[in-house]
Amino acid sequence: MAAPHSRFDKVPQAPEDAILGVTIAYNNDKTDTKLNLGVGAYRTEDGKPLVLNVVRKVEEILLKENHEYLAIDGLPEFRNLTAKLIFGEDSKLLQEGKVATVQSLSGTGALRVGAAFVEKWLPDVSVYLPTPTWGNHMNIFTHARVPHKKYRYFSNSIRGLDLEGMLADLQAAADGSIVLLHACAHNPTGCDPTRDQWQRIADVMKSKGHLPFFDSAYQGFASGDLDHDAWAVRHFADRGFELIVSQSYAKNMGLYGERIGALNIVVNNAEEAEKVRSQLKVLIRPMYSNPPAHGARIVAAVLRDPALRAEWKQELKAMADRIMTMRSSLRDELKRLGTPGDWSHIVSQIGMFSFTGLSEIQVEAMTAKHHVYMTKDGRISMAGLSSRTVPHLAHAIDDVVRNVS
Numbered sequence: 247m248a249a250p251h252s253r254f255d256k257v258p259q260a261p262e263d264a265i266l267g268v269t270i271a272y273n274n275d276k277t278d279t280k281l282n283l284g285v286g287a288y289r290t291e292d293g294k295p296l297v298l299n300v301v302r303k304v305e306e307i308l309l310k311e312n313h314e315y316l317a318i319d320g321l322p323e324f325r326n327l328t329a330k331l332i333f334g335e336d337s338k339l340l341q342e343g344k345v346a347t348v349q350s351l352s353g354t355g356a357l358r359v360g361a362a363f364v365e366k367w368l369p370d371v372s373v374y375l376p377t378p379t380w381g382n383h384m385n386i387f388t389h390a391r392v393p394h395k396k397y398r399y400f401s402n403s404i405r406g407l408d409l410e411g412m413l414a415d416l417q418a419a420a421d422g423s424i425v426l427l428h429a430c431a432h433n434p435t436g437c438d439p440t441r442d443q444w445q446r447i448a449d450v451m452k453s454k455g456h457l458p459f460f461d462s463a464y465q466g467f468a469s470g471d472l473d474h475d476a477w478a479v480r481h482f483a484d485r486g487f488e489l490i491v492s493q494s495y496a497k498n499m500g501l502y503g504e505r506i507g508a509l510n511i512v513v514n515n516a517e518e519a520e521k522v523r524s525q526l527k528v529l530i531r532p533m534y535s536n537p538p539a540h541g542a543r544i545v546a547a548v549l550r551d552p553a554l555r556a557e558w559k560q561e562l563k564a565m566a567d568r569i570m571t572m573r574s575s576l577r578d579e580l581k582r583l584g585t586p587g588d589w590s591h592i593v594s595q596i597g598m599f600s601f602t603g604l605s606e607i608q609v610e611a612m613t614a615k616h617h618v619y620m621t622k623d624g625r626i627s628m629a630g631l632s633s634r635t636v637p638h639l640a641h642a643i644d645d646v647v648r649n650v651s
Contacts, residue, residue: 264381265621272619280617281635283626286433286598287502288565291632296565298500300557304547311543318527318535320349320508321542327549328508332462332476332493339483343516346523348509348530349537353463353494354382356509360459360490361390362529363511363522364424373424373459374416376400378623380433380461383426397425400435405591405603407437413450422455429460429491430475431468431597434625438468438596444478448485458482459490467498468597470566472559488512495545497598498562504541565629569598572631576600579640586647598629608646616642 262270268284290296319325325347329340339345350356364371373392375383376399387394397419398411416425427447432438439447451458460479466472479491489512496502509526513519530536548554570593577592592600604612604624612618618639620626631639 268619268621271613275617275619277617279638281619281630281638283618283620283630283639286497286627286629288497288500288598288629289632291568291634293630293632293635296500298558298561300548300554300561301500301544303557304544304554307547308540308543311539313539316349316536316539316542318530319347319523320537321539321546323550324349324506324542324546325508327546328493329510331472331549332465332479332491332510333483334473334476334480337480337483339512344513344519346511346513346519346526348523348526349542350492350507350509351534351537352496352505352507353461353492354386354507355505355534355537356492356494356507357383357386357461358390359526359529359533360492360509360511361387361392362533363526364459364490365390365392366529367525368424368457371422371424371457372420373426374419375426376412376428376432378434379426379428381621383461395419399432400437400601402603405437405588405601406594407439407443409439409443409446413446416447416450416454416456419454419456422457424457424459424490425451426459426461427478429462429465429479430477431464431599433463433597434599434621434623435601436595436597436599436628437591437601439478441477441481444481448482448487451482452485452487457490458487459492461492463492463494464497464597465493466559466562467566470563472562483512488514495541499545499548499558501541501544504544505538506541506545569628572628572636573600575633575636576628576631576640579636580643583640583644585640585644598627599625600628601625602643604643604646605650608650611646611650612642616645618642 272282288296329345329347333339350359373387373394374397375394377396397415398408401408430438465475468475491510494507511522513522548558573593577589580589602624606622609622609624
């Protein structure tokens with residue numbers, strides 16, 4: 247008897263996600279020395295996930311909360327506090343009601359809702375993405391049917407920012423284009439513009455009438471200083487740009503699985519802001535109806551209470567400092583081994599990731615021979631390292647640099 251026809255038999259098997267697939271391969275490896283540096287999640291010195299003490303405290307308080315739906319645009323207190331965190335406590339934009347803020351499903355959800363808004367209300371405008379950028383950026387804008395192009399960002403030859411190439415590409419872009427910018431701790435390179443360079447970028451974008459779309463996934467997690475990591479966003483805001491800004495609390499509050507973030511759109515007046523927020527709600531309603539409450543309540547509780555906020559900032563600084571220590575330790579170990587090349591970029595880069603400069607074939611050797619798992623572009627998560635695993639990583643890098651070309 248013939249097999250019954252299936253209307254789904256033409257659906258092909260999709261490839262594993264380039265980043266999350268690294269963890270799947272890691273989990274299937276049975277060796278004791280395996281090391282996962284692929285996914286961007288903070289680990290302790292013991293290699294364990296970290297729940298912040300301040301989060302534990304707030305969760306004890308929230309045990310008595312109900313589980314009612316939030317509004318479509320999220321928890322009002324959270325929306326107010328998260329906007330202040332990114333734009334500043336004394337932001338004139340907020341005082342004048344020029345920011346439309348909605349709660350989102352972490353940073354990815356904020357980007358996706360923002361992309362849907364662009365597709366509906368700014369049709370035929372291209373979004374320019376840095377080369378390279380976080381792997382999901384292209385997926386998000388592709389699925390939202392937003393045309394996207396690339397601009398130069400990172401130079402492999404100097405392992406640093408290609409500022410002149412970036413400025414030339416932004417100058418050549420059609421007037422009024424949208425430019426996606428990483429607010430701090432550029433993923434995957436860990437290479438950020440200096441403040442002087444940000445000013446030059448803003449000069450070109452202002453002259454061309456471009457709309458900045460900031461992805462702020464690491465505020466406070468990059469340098470350990472919340473205000474320092476928000477500087478670029480606030481600089482563009484102070485210069486009168488309309489802005490789109492996504493936020494995430496996955497890294498800086500360790501709320502990875504709570505999916506808590508926000509989307510902010512800066513406009514010219516309060517009336518426009520209310521209209522924009524109303525249209526964002528129209529997009530959210532058929533997407534996921536309303537966002538989850540637990541993460542929003544945690545963030546709101548931490549941000550509203552001076553003592554909890556101070557404790558959070560201390561824990562945030564400790565995470566950032568540990569990552570910086572891992573950077574120095576890896577650089578020092580490679581120097582001790584005499585590994586060919588200049589590895590100073592490991593300490594000059596910032597944030598969770600380091601762009602090692604290893605080629606794809608060298609990355610394959612890192613995994614096959616040394617059981618070190620990382621993305622094929624040579625990005626490693628510094629947050630996944632410890633003093634115990636730095637020597638293993640350094641020896642693996644030393645081996646492939648010397649023996650794999």
